[in-house]
Amino acid sequence: MIVVRRPQDEEELASLVREASGHGAPLAIEGGGTRKGLGRPVNAGITVSVGGLNGITLYEPAEMVIGARAGTPLAEIEAALAEKGQMLGFEPPDFRRLYGTDGTPTIGAIAAGNLSGSRRLWGGACRDSLIGVRFVNGLGEIVKSGGRVMKNVTGLDLVKLQSGAWGTLGVLTEVIFKVVPRPEVTQTLVLEGLSEARAVEAMSAAVGSPFEITGAAHLPALAGAPARTLLRIEGFAFSVEYRAGALAGLLKSFGALVRLDGPAAAALWRDISDGAILAEPRDRAVWRLSVKPGAAAAAVAAIRASRDVTALFDWAGGLVWLATPETGDAGAAVIRRAAREANGYATLVRASDGLRAEVPVFEPEPAPIAALNRRIKASFDPEGLLNPGKMHAGL
């Protein structure tokens, strides 16, 4: 029987952790519960939902900064920003369609997972936008790091450490992000029918140009439609028009660039960031590979030699989404080998509970790094109460 506790403020959350520490009772940390299938299964009798910690705490459009309590719905943040013509620069993904969950994505969980969408290519990752955090550590102490100003090198950067720690180093209670202007115009240009290798070349040429590409993705041929390579340009109308023309000239040898505008283009980028394109069939395992962009196509080819995979490339090849049948180790050995050869690593982002308990979800670490991470974990959470085992066994 899992007990769900839903503290209403930071103080209550801190005392809840202190109480748990008295009993050595591990806690599973949850935002909106939309990514229940991500990470190793956590064996905890108590789930702590931060959904009660709600509300925007700071928004200064002229300073390009927004802060909110961790359980604030992402949609609420995005609406507040849109009203002032701004947005989060890293295009936070919403994985509900990937996992088939409902619930509400929360800003704290986005920060804890360091999750970024297609715009990461130009705008940086979630962790690059995150400038301040408050969190409760495993001792039940309330700790702050960073702040509301975008240049800050005062002391150790625990903000970065919390982003991507998946709640294992603390329960985030408040997060502060820098934000960017919402572009006046967005234009998507499409190349059709390129092979994966040619698509990566085209994306590399585009991203290596001065034309500020904010999205570069390659979609497999699906349901009779040809493979598509998408390039996105954003900004003021006069500038977007100019750069789209210049890009078409630059990429002439790859074929004609077709314009895709309006809601259809926006929906497509949404699908790419959210992992929705590979969501079906639902019994397939889904991997995310972070690799040297130019090596992405070869990595996929190497994996395909021994497995049935569908591949989608984002970040100009730097991110590869793979869907593959959940047979054996769901390809873990061959996929991780290929990712390492491409100077990167792989994360098993969707698989059955059984498989995620057996196959490492996050990239296995070399011994000295693993030892370091265990000491870091102990420095925040000496009793191992917070999301134990979510990232690695014993962490």
Place this chain on the structure above:
Amino acid sequence: MGAIAFPTPQADILARRESIVAGLAALLPPECLITSEDERRAYETDAFTAYRRVPMAVALPRNTAEVSAVLAYCHAEGVPVVPRGAGTSLAGGAIPQEDAVVIGVSKMNRILEIDYANRFARVEAGVTNLAITNTVSAEGFFYAPDPSSQLACTIGGNIGMNSGGAHCLKYGVTTNNILGVTLVLVDGTVVEIGGAAMDAPGYDLLGLVCGSEGQLGIITEATVRILRMAEGARPVLFGFPTSEQAGEAVAAIIAAGIVPVAMEFMDKPAIEICEAFAKAGYPMDVEALLIIEVEGSETEMDATLARIVAIAREHGVKTVRESKSAMETAAIWKGRKSAFGATGRIADYICMDGTIPTGQLPYVLRRIDEIVKHYGLRVANVFHAGDGNLHPLILYNVNDPGEAEKAEEAGNDILKLCVEVGGCLTGEHGVGIEKRDLMHHQFNRVDLQQQLRVRAAFDAQWILNPAKVFPLDGRAA
């Protein structure tokens, strides 16, 4: 000066100096080890010159293996180690102590790999910031962070301090532009963090190491992101009758959805000092100057600037001067980037580095003026306006010990003011020894203890850059 305390050198280490030097000599060739007093004196301080301590020895290893060997040895012997890049720290981040060995990365200055298709360069830690851009500029690429000391400062030091620069409004600071490092841990273990991929797995050790001021290990190699240069860049000078109007114009530009690549603010004393030095054509009849730089094709720059000029006019701009040539552009930036050096020609100064919420600018400038006047001194303000990073230069006479002390006190008051209004003690220079004792103004005991425990996870015995960053009291983590 002298308000900043150093720990008493450990007598047992000083007594073992000869054997420690002999131990180091067994690990390094003679040209990589500095032991004579005269030569060691060259390493007694950095750009925070008010404090000096001659180190026990200086090791200048040539590669990661030598760094590893020296660190392992010092760790085993319990000898403190002070990592050093080019020694340009304005916060005393590289100032040694008598019982310490300096490990300098200056001999590790090779560019190892440049990969334009994947937009990264892999370099040794002693490569200078500007050398990276110079190496890749022929292909139209650059490395974005551009601290004013970029001609001299090393990428290892930049990562240690998470350096910024004038152009980080658009491109971010060091931590946003580094993909990986080779890090030697205190016991000599070599670990690779990140690399050619855009994200690294596991805890964000790269983010943690960046800005850790040599407290967690020594960086020997770095993989940095290189970016394609814009087609063109053009700075424009905007002179305003008051600082308030300049501040309001900055806010209005951002509200209009424009993020220029740089927005630099100078007050009247700074304008006068820099103009006298660089002859950049800065307007002399204004109270505040903004240098705003935009990028893109000629037509893009024209259109963006037209919008910015219109906004500036709404806020009472008195002078608008566009750069018409590459020479003018260079002169405009030379003036700004030499602000510290130019100030040094007319007086001694200390350069402060705090960040404030930009909305607080008029209030903070007024308070800075009051604080400095209270101590009977003068101040010139240069400031990264887009991101709120202030650099007040407090002028004083070094030969008057009373003035030096007052300058230090005024600086401390200004940094406390930055924290009071919601900002922080340091935007891009780091804490070093300079701001170490102010840390409790920004962080409470719990915050600091958490940082200290993380530090201890890397270096439980305080071997690495020991008297920096954290107040000397309350260190038992």
